[in-house]
Amino acid sequence: MRIVFPLFDGFTALDLVGPYEILRMLPGAEIVLAGERAGQAVPDGVNGLSLVATHARAEVRAADVLLVPGGPGARRDVDDPALLEWITAVHATTRWTASVCTGALLLGAAGLLTGKAATTHWSAVRELESYGATYTPERVVTHPGDRLIIGAGVSAGIDLALTLAAQLTSPAHAQAYQLGLEYDPRPPYDAGSLAKAPAEAKALLGVVDG
Incomplete structure (x- = not known):
């Protein structure tokens, strides 16, 4: 079970690490972090955490699962034809191709979401729909x-990975992985979506209602 995560400068760490913690438990899982070159340390979007590529992207031509994280770099790399061509080529070999957060913009830019319902981070809806997708929250x-399979912003990657694990194994396996991680979210605030967040929280992020 070859699970490939592309690494690019400016990825969001939890977009990748959250799903990784689930998918690494799949039977026979081989995790591939595909960067521009093997051994490259690739920084996240705030330059506070780096992951090291296990493989050069050019040598990764097939995957059972391709999971594209988001982040500031994903918004930039929608204009990187080499990355988009690589995503398209690997997608042709997969059992599932997935994205988390603004990783959906890379799938969209690669032409994979045209005419399809899709989700992403709430701040990227307009960009997502510019690629012919229809946003759904x-x-x-x-x-x-x-x-x-497309996941919404950041933390939704864990839900996506559990959904994907059930498809690749069984619901019982996915439930076992959830239990193993003690993934039982009970956030102290109910402010995790635009529909529920109070005006003060939105204002701190520069979000204007309407």
Whole structure:
């Protein structure tokens, strides 16, 4: 089970690490971090954490699962034809291709979401729809016939990975992985979406209602 995560400067750490913690438990899982070159330390979007590429992207031509994280770098790399061509080529080999957060913009820019319902971080809706997708405010959106699964912002990657694990193994396996991580979220505030966040919290992020 080859699970490939592309690494690019400016990824969001939890977009990748959250799903990794689930998918690494799949039977026979081989985790591949694909960067521009093997051994490269790739910084996240705030330059506070780096992950080291296990493989050069050019040598990764196939995957059972391709999972594209988001982050500031994803918004920039929608204009990187080499990355988009690589995503398209690897997608042709996968059992599932997935994105978390603004990773959906890379799938969109690669032409994989045209005419499809999709989700992303709430701040990237306009960009997502510019690629012909229709935004839906769901945590996880699946298109089994197209082998696509798309997760909303950052923390939704864990929900996506559990959904994906159930598809690749069984619901019981996914539940076991959830239990192993003690993933039982009970946030102290109910402010995790635009629909629920209070005006003061939105203002701190520069969000204007309407």
